Amino acid sequence: MTEHNALRRLIAPGQRAAATGLVLLMAASALTEGLGIMLLVPLLAALQPGATGPVGIWLGRLHVDPGLGETLALFVVLIALRSAINVARGSAALRFELGVVQALRRRAWNALLDADWRTLSAMRRSDSMSLLTTEIDRTGYGINQAIQGLAVAITLAGLGIAGLAVAPLVTLIGGVGGLCVLLAYRRMRRRAAALGERLGEAHAGLQGSLGDSLAAIRTVKSLGGEARAREGAFAGFAALFGARMAYQRDMGLGQAGLQIGGALVLAGLDWIAAARWHLGPAAILPVVALFARSLPLLGALQESWQNLAHARPAMIAVFALIDRAEAAHEPDARDADAPPLARELRLDRVGVQFAGSPVPALTDIDLIVPAGRMIALTGPSGAGKSTLADVFAGLLSPDCGSLTVDGVTIDPALRRAWRRRVAYVHQDAVLAADSLRENLAWGLPVDDLAIEAALRAAAAEFALDLPEGLATRLGDGGRVLSGGERQRLALARALLRDPALLILDEATSALDADSEARIVEAIAGLKGRMTIVVIGHRGALLALADQVVKLDRGAIVAIDRRTETG
Ligand SMILES: Nc1ncnc2c1ncn2[C@@H]1O[C@H](COP(=O)(O)OP(=O)(O)OP(=O)(O)O)[C@@H](O)[C@H]1O
Secondary structure (H helix, E strand, O other), X not given: OOHHHXXXXXXXXXXXXXXXXXXXXXXXXXXXXXXXXXXXXXXXXXXXXXXXXXXXXXXXXXXXXXXXXXXXXXXXXXXXXXXXXHHHHHHHHHHHHHHHHHHHHHHHHHHHHHEOHHHHHOOOHHHHHHHHHHHHHHHHHHHHHHHHHHHHHHHHHHHHHHHHHHOHHHHXXXXXXXXXXXXXXXXXXXXXXXXXXXXXXXXXXXXXXXXXXXXXHHHHHHOOOHHHHHHXXXXXXXXXXXXXXXXXXXXXXXXXXXXXXXXXXXXXXXXXXXXXXXXXXXXXXXXXXXXXXXXXXXXXXXXXXXXXXXXXXXXXXXXXHHHHHHHOEOOOOOOOOOOOOOOEEEEXXXXXXXXXXXXXXXXXXXXXXXXXXXEEEEOOOOOOHHXXXXXXXXXXXXXXXXXXXXXXXXXXXXXXXXXXXXEEEOOOOOOOOOEHHHHHXXXXXXXXXXXXXXXXXXXXXXXXXXXXXXXXXXXXXXEOOOHHHHHHHHHHHHHHOOOOEEEXXXXXXXXXXXXXXXXXXXXXXXXXXXXXXXXXXXXXXXXXXXXXXXXXXXXXXXXXXXXXXX
C-alpha cells in the first residue's frame, strides 16, 4: 500500500470537508507568506529609490508607488493575518488528525467486536492491543506528518510563485534543485519505512512480553520466574530503544546533508546572480530571503515525508487488522429472532477443523439434547469438549454439518440472535474493574431485586454481605475474590440473562467441596427451567446430568443416558 492509498483510506468521506477546509487555510497561509516576500521589493525601493526588479516594474505599470510607512504597515498587517490563519490552521489540523484517529479506532474496535470467534481466537491478544493503541497512535502521527508536509509544500509553492515574480530564472533553478533533493532522499524514506516496521515489531513484542508476564504474575512469582520475566521485558525495551535510535540517527544525517547542500546551492546562486548576472540588491535580497526561508521548509518537507514513510508500516498493519476482522464480520441479527429452544437442540454430522491444525477438533458429531434436560460432556484433555460447547453456544460455526434449534438451522444470519438465548460460564470467570452491580448486569437493564435473586440462585449470597453491597468495586484494584467466589458470580451473571441454554465449562473446577456442593445444588434447582450443558469431570455434577457424552479425539465414543430423554 502506498502512502497515497493509506491516506485515502484514512480519510473517511465524512472528513473530506474538514480536509478541504484545512487545505484552504494552508493555501491562505502560503499566500500571505509569498506576499510578504514580494513586499520586500517596494520596501527596498522605498529605502533605496531607483531599485527595481520585476515586481517594481509591475508596480510601476500599475502606477502604485507605496511609501516606506505604507509598505511597513502592510507588512505588519500581513504578518498579523498570517499569524491568525496559522492559529486556525493549527487547531483545524489537530481536529482533523484526532478525528481521523478516533474514526480509525472506532472502526478497528467495531471490526474486532463484530468478527466471528474463530478469527478472534486465532489472533494474538497482544498484537491486537498493540495495533489498537501504539500503532493507531503512530498512524495518527503519520497523518500529522502528512498534514505538516502538505502545509509546507503549499507554502513552498506560494514562495515559488513569489520567487517567479521576483527572480524567475533563479527560482526555477532553485525549484528544480529542490525537487532533485527530494528525489535523492527516496532511499532514505525506504529505510525509514523499514525502521518503522522494526519499531512496530518492537512495540508488539514488548506488549506481548509485558502482557504475558502481567497476566501470569502470580505464577511468575510463585515459580521464581522474575529473572525470566525481567529478561524478556528488558529485551523488549532494548529493541524499542534500538529502533528509535536508529531512526533518529538517520533523520539527523538526512537533515545535516540537506542543510549543507542547500547552503552550498544558495551561496553558488547568489554568487552567480551578483558576479555574473550583475543583479542589483532589489533583485538579490528578496532571492536571499526566499532561499533562506525555503531551505528550512525543504528540510521540513523531507522530514515530514520521512516520518510519514516511517509511520506507514503502522498504517498498513492497522488496515490489515481491520480488513481481517471485517472479512470475518458476523451478520448483525438485531432484528432476527432465534427459536426459544422449546423442543430440542440438535447437532447433525458436525465437524470442525481449525486453521493450521492437522487433525479435526470435532468429527461427525450427531447429538440431540431435549429442551430442559442437562447433558455433561466428558473426555480427556483436547478431546473437543470446549469446541463442542462453542458450537452449541453459536460461537463457532461448524465447517460441516449443522446446529438446529427446534428444527431451525442456526446459520450465520441467526448466530448472534441465538447467542442472546445462551449464557456461557467459562473456566476463568472474568471480572472487570467495576462495581459488583455492573459486573453482574453487564449492560442489561435489571434491578437490584433481580440481581439478588440471581446471586441466591448461583449460591453466591456472600456477595450480598459485602460492606458496600452491590456498589462494591471488584477486579483490578478493587476487592479480590477467591476463584470459587468469582465462578459463582459468573454463574449469577449468566442466570440474570434468563438463558434458554446454560453452558458451564469446568464451572466447579476452582471450588472447594463446600462451594461445589452449593453450586451443584444451585444447578439442580435450575434443572427443568433451562437446557444445561456442563463440561466437567467431577462426580457430583455428572450425577445430575440426564446424559453423559464421552468424547475422545473429536468424536463421541460413548453416551450414557441416565434418564429417558427421548
Ligand atoms: N482456536 C483454536 N485454534 C486451533 N486449535 C484449537 C483451537 N481451539 C482448540 N483447538 C484444538 O482443538 C482440540 C480440541 O480442543 P478443546 O479445547 O475443544 O478440547 P477440550 O476437550 O475442551 O480440552 P480441555 O479439557 O483440556 O479443555 C485441541 O487439539 C486443541 O488444541
